[in-house]
Amino acid sequence: MNNVVEVSGLRVVRGKREVLHDLDFSIRAGELTGLLGPSGCGKTTLMRALVGVQAKVTGSLTVHGEPAGSASLRSRIGYVTQASSVYDDLTVTENLRFFAKVLGAPASSVTSAIETVDLASHADQVVRDLSGGQRSRVSLAAALLGSPSLLVLDEPTVGLDPVLREQLWGTFRTLAEAGAGVIVSSHVMDEADRCDRLLLMREGAILADGSPSEIKQKANAEDIEHAFLTLVKEAAR
Numbered sequence: 114m115n116n117v118v119e120v121s122g123l124r125v126v127r128g129k130r131e132v133l134h135d136l137d138f139s140i141r142a143g144e145l146t147g148l149l150g151p152s153g154c155g156k157t158t159l160m161r162a163l164v165g166v167q168a169k170v171t172g173s174l175t176v177h178g179e180p181a182g183s184a185s186l187r188s189r190i191g192y193v194t195q196a197s198s199v200y201d202d203l204t205v206t207e208n209l210r211f212f213a214k215v216l217g218a219p220a221s222s223v224t225s226a227i228e229t230v231d232l233a234s235h236a237d238q239v240v241r242d243l244s245g246g247q248r249s250r251v252s253l254a255a256a257l258l259g260s261p262s263l264l265v266l267d268e269p270t271v272g273l274d275p276v277l278r279e280q281l282w283g284t285f286r287t288l289a290e291a292g293a294g295v296i297v298s299s300h301v302m303d304e305a306d307r308c309d310r311l312l313l314m315r316e317g318a319i320l321a322d323g324s325p326s327e328i329k330q331k332a333n334a335e336d337i338e339h340a341f342l343t344l345v346k347e348a349a350r
């Protein structure tokens with residue numbers, strides 16, 4: 114399988130502290146990779162480094178063989194941050210038309226992005242009047258406009274109800290099956306089994322990298338939460 118992202122010796126300093134310590138990993142096309150770890154462990158910082166917006170990054174970090182942040186990668190990466198990135202006073206369609214123009218994406222991509230996130234019945238509603246979950250789906254639709262081959266999604270399911278979470282994970286799965294590399298962060302360990310592969314993070318380091326079943330087997334645990342706790346104890350020895 115093709116590696117979309119290759120990272121080696123990645124370190125990031127924020128403020129006066131090193132917050133990511135010498136990370137090595139890859140992200141493959143067609144796979145749903147979960148980046149799981151407690152609040153503050155460095156997930157957002159890692160994602161910012163991947164999309165090339167993080168300062169004080171050292172080590173090697175490439176996307177499609179180009180250094181992260183290269184201008185040629187801009188239209189090939191879809192990034193959804195934790196904060197909403199769409200305009201409250203525009204409708205769903207108006208927002209997406211605007212972003213499609215900025216990206217140089219075809220007008221037809223607007224309709225297909227709205228359908229992918231299941232918002233066709235709300236296409237003409239202003240974003241201000243949508244629920245929180247619907248609003249985050251508009252941000253996701255905006256990230257899909259250029260048909261990116263790498264999707265970087267920072268805690269996209271946080272605060273959503275179980276039905277919506279299920280739907281969104283279904284969408285991520287569809288996007289990975291269509292060939293994109295998809296990395297999704299979460300601090301909720303029970304989302305682990307939805308992923309093909311997991312990067313378990315703690316305090317700026319990767320504790321484990323493998324499929325959910327490999328990680329559970331390695332830690333001799335029944336679920337990822339217990340595997341995580343076992344691995345933390347092992348690392349402290």
Ligand SMILES: Nc1ncnc2c1ncn2[C@@H]1O[C@H](COP(=O)(O)OP(=O)(O)OP(=O)(O)O)[C@@H](O)[C@H]1O
Nearest residue numbers: 127128132150151152153154155156157158159300
């Ligand atoms: N602007 C900043 N200046 C200095 N330190 C920062 C800054 N932003 C984040 N940090 C620190 O970097 C570390 C990693 O933060 P980061 O936001 O990447 O974690 P996270 O795993 O995404 O957390 P969460 O799940 O709460 O979003 C934390 O210790 C945090 O305090």
